[in-house]
Amino acid sequence: MQEKTCACPHCNCQLGKNAVMKDGKGYCCQGCAEHHAHGEPCASATGCECAKSAHG
Ligand SMILES: [Zn+2]
Numbered sequence: 169m170q171e172k173t174c175a176c177p178h179c180n181c182q183l184g185k186n187a188v189m190k191d192g193k194g195y196c197c198q199g200c201a202e203h204h205a206h207g208e209p210c211a212s213a214t215g216c217e218c219a220k221s222a223h224g
């Protein structure tokens with residue numbers, strides 16, 4: 169079984185128990201699933217900065 173990673177372009181977090189499925193893709197958290205449209209931070213506590221990247 170493949171390890172799946174978040175579909176957020178700048179996120180490499182693995183999908184865990186909080187994974188969100190949207191449009192057939194898996195995201196590690198709700199923020200990623202919404203493409204950080206409102207600046208939601210990544211739920212990952214590992215310092216992932218995909219939210220910042222999403223807003224340049
Ligand atoms: Zn992330």
Ligand SMILES: [Zn+2]
Pocket residue numbers: 174175176179180181195196197200210218
């Ligand atoms: Zn993510």
Ligand SMILES: [Zn+2]
Pocket residue numbers: 176177178179199200204210218219
């Ligand atoms: Zn993200």
